[in-house]
Amino acid sequence: MDNLLEVQDLQVSFFTYAGEVQAVRGVGFSLGRGETLAIVGESGSGKSVTSKSIMRLLAKSAKIKHGSIRFEGKDIASLPEKQMQDIRGRDISMIFQDPMTSLNPTMTIGKQITEVLKKHRKLGGAEANRRAVELLDQVGIPNPDKRLKQYPHQLSGGMRQRVVIAIALACNPKVLIADEPTTALDVTIQAQILELMKKLQQELDTSIVLITHDLGVVANMASRVAVMYAGKIVETGTVDEIFYEGKHPYTWGLLASMPKLHEKSEELMAIPGTPPDLSDPPMGCPFAARCPYAMEICHEYMPEYTEHSETHRAACWLQDSRAPRVQSPLAGGDRP
Amino acid sequence: MKHEKGTKPLVEVKHLKKHFDVGRGQILKAVDDVSFDIYPGETFGLVGESGCGKSTLGRTLIRLYEATEGTVSFDGEAVHGRKSNSERKKLSRSIQMIFQDPYASLNQRMTVTDIIAEGIDAHGIAKNRKERQQMVYDLLETVGLNRSHAERFPHEFSGGQRQRIGIARALAVHPRFVIADEPISALDVSIQAQVVNLMKKLQQELGLTYLFIAHDLSMVKHISDRIGVMYLGGMVELTSSDELFENPLHPYTKTLLSAIPVPDPKLERGRERMVLQGDLPSPINPPSGCRFRTRCPFATELCAAEAPVWQEAEQGHWVACHLYDPSKNMSLSKEGAGA
Numbered sequence: 001m002d003n004l005l006e007v008q009d010l011q012v013s014f015f016t017y018a019g020e021v022q023a024v025r026g027v028g029f030s031l032g033r034g035e036t037l038a039i040v041g042e043s044g045s046g047k048s049v050t051s052k053s054i055m056r057l058l059a060k061s062a063k064i065k066h067g068s069i070r071f072e073g074k075d076i077a078s079l080p081e082k083q084m085q086d087i088r089g090r091d092i093s094m095i096f097q098d099p100m101t102s103l104n105p106t107m108t109i110g111k112q113i114t115e116v117l118k119k120h121r122k123l124g125g126a127e128a129n130r131r132a133v134e135l136l137d138q139v140g141i142p143n144p145d146k147r148l149k150q151y152p153h154q155l156s157g158g159m160r161q162r163v164v165i166a167i168a169l170a171c172n173p174k175v176l177i178a179d180e181p182t183t184a185l186d187v188t189i190q191a192q193i194l195e196l197m198k199k200l201q202q203e204l205d206t207s208i209v210l211i212t213h214d215l216g217v218v219a220n221m222a223s224r225v226a227v228m229y230a231g232k233i234v235e236t237g238t239v240d241e242i243f244y245e246g247k248h249p250y251t252w253g254l255l256a257s258m259p260k261l262h263e264k265s266e267e268l269m270a271i272p273g274t275p276p277d278l279s280d281p282p283m284g285c286p287f288a289a290r291c292p293y294a295m296e297i298c299h300e301y302m303p304e305y306t307e308h309s310e311t312h313r314a315a316c317w318l319q320d321s322r323a324p325r326v327q328s329p330l331a332g333g334d335r336p
Numbered sequence: 337m338k339h340e341k342g343t344k345p346l347v348e349v350k351h352l353k354k355h356f357d358v359g360r361g362q363i364l365k366a367v368d369d370v371s372f373d374i375y376p377g378e379t380f381g382l383v384g385e386s387g388c389g390k391s392t393l394g395r396t397l398i399r400l401y402e403a404t405e406g407t408v409s410f411d412g413e414a415v416h417g418r419k420s421n422s423e424r425k426k427l428s429r430s431i432q433m434i435f436q437d438p439y440a441s442l443n444q445r446m447t448v449t450d451i452i453a454e455g456i457d458a459h460g461i462a463k464n465r466k467e468r469q470q471m472v473y474d475l476l477e478t479v480g481l482n483r484s485h486a487e488r489f490p491h492e493f494s495g496g497q498r499q500r501i502g503i504a505r506a507l508a509v510h511p512r513f514v515i516a517d518e519p520i521s522a523l524d525v526s527i528q529a530q531v532v533n534l535m536k537k538l539q540q541e542l543g544l545t546y547l548f549i550a551h552d553l554s555m556v557k558h559i560s561d562r563i564g565v566m567y568l569g570g571m572v573e574l575t576s577s578d579e580l581f582e583n584p585l586h587p588y589t590k591t592l593l594s595a596i597p598v599p600d601p602k603l604e605r606g607r608e609r610m611v612l613q614g615d616l617p618s619p620i621n622p623p624s625g626c627r628f629r630t631r632c633p634f635a636t637e638l639c640a641a642e643a644p645v646w647q648e649a650e651q652g653h654w655v656a657c658h659l660y661d662p663s664k665n666m667s668l669s670k671e672g673a674g675a
Contacts, residue, residue, distance in 0.1 A: 216597030
């Protein structure tokens, strides 16, 4: 069995006073050993809900309605909480967006790291401390002995994110879910953290699910990419396939709305409008309302995936043989 | 839009300082001796990491903060110091601000009309209610919203739409100079492009001058004519946006540029990064001499002893670094760093 993690037709809804909000509407992907899969999309596209479903950390109002999440062949979507606790933090762990709020302000750094080691590794106090020092050293925190006794507020944002990474990696997890791990950090600190994550991934052979909206970070980190929109994966492929041979108009729009550092252009190609309301999702393709190429059928039926290679598929009616041929606005011939 | 040679600057900032007393006899030097000009019709970008003082600088320019030392003049007139009521009003009509967080910067108990018309009322711009309402309708259309939005409340809008309301509010009093403090960083990528395009369009139509404060260098480059880079309360480099990206001089600017991940996987794979060591030092107790020396790969003893002078290294390209001071005779090689 090659895939470590396999998600199939995952559907997650929030049940609110205003009715059911279908945050994730049939998402499927797989994650191989040692690879980095980036899930990109805007806020509300369901990328964080997907990652929280894998961790089984969904809010009480949310429910996995359908689908399976197989970790090493075992379906963890329906696992009892007690058994999930053995997996969470040991086999699958998570780095959160905001290092200011994901650490407990009333506990020392040392206590927060050893907590994991004591629970999952059954280490004793002294041994856990020793391992915690090693971990802090591994994530590049100077004077680890001193830092162990400090509280989160005594550390800078970048340092705190390093601590969060140390906690996540304490048990050598097989899968690491990083939900916008650098969004709250400055660019120079972001560069440090991304380098660190790559280094640790190679050392520990961890698979990473990287959730982000920053396509620059994706280009830097990912081997494969899944583009999410309105609770669905609209396109998935290797990082090169998505950036250079993207097939879905939403992928094109995302790439075109980023300013290029090395080119001067007068106007950015903005995607007009806003994402649909998922308490009443559109019948057809969710992007149709904002898509410049939308046809009649797009508003009525959701397109199936078209395979472009073993790794590359997109859900768009333009790929249908009866649809008119459309050129990506990015294909200006300036790309190698 | 490029300014002609010999044009008078619209905003002149001279040796501006803003210090905060943080108690226990400690002083936080958020902005420490910054000088630059902004010319009519241009977009001046201000970049730097959190805590570098860029927002404090913006707020001091519009006198949301009193300056500790130094002067800011707008169209030849001092912004700070003793002012009569009418002088103050005139100034606050000319300079407006757009804030970062479109969720926190709009009063959620006021309708869109009342939010936008607050400035119109304060300055008595509209003759009667009908004219006031018409002005609001026009402003809504200018920023890409429509009449039907006028009687709604902020919570009924998305982030991008709220930012449009914030822009309409700033434009209501016909300002000449708009300070935009991270106007797009709370928005999604596809929405960011919408707001930036709108700001560019308005600038052309209304002849506005912008101070665009942001930490996202690629967006700043896209919108700005000239860019100033700040580090720990001081400005370290200032030049045209093309020059800054093609020929950055200050080591901090170089690391900042190399840290930005580019949305191009092939380029990313071949890129050598200059990764900065360590964290930002505390602005309460900044390093002696050059502020950047603790993290600078080229730092020498001179950098610790003496603060570099803010000077024009090339035509229109200002930098504060000993490496570019002809009187200091230093070289950019790492080998020379130990000398």
